[in-house]
Amino acid sequence: MKIMGITLLMMGCLMGFSLGLDILQGFDVSDAWQNAVSPFRVMEVAELFVLFILLFLFFGETAYEVIKKRKKGSTKP
Numbered sequence: 001m002k003i004m005g006i007t008l009l010m011m012g013c014l015m016g017f018s019l020g021l022d023i024l025q026g027f028d029v030s031d032a033w034q035n036a037v038s039p040f041r042v043m044e045v046a047e048l049f050v051l052f053i054l055l056f057l058f059f060g061e062t063a064y065e066v067i068k069k070r071k072k073g074s075t076k077p
Contacts, residue, residue, distance in 0.1 A: 015036050018032075022035050022036070
């Protein structure tokens with residue numbers, strides 16, 4: 001769970017930094033937001049497939065760890 005939180009925090013900080021730099025350069029907020037998410041729009045099908053597989057593995061492993069910890073905690077006498 002910590003890894004997921006750290007990953008999301010880093011992504012948020014980097015996107016905020018990117019948005020801030022775009023706004024300082026004179027873009028309005030909607031253009032800055034489009035610049036931040038545009039790499040995901042130009043991905044090809046194979047790249048999107050790999051991205052979704054990696055995201056599925058990441059969230060699947062996180063869910064497995066949470067379930068495993070819950071089972072381990074529930075077997076206490």
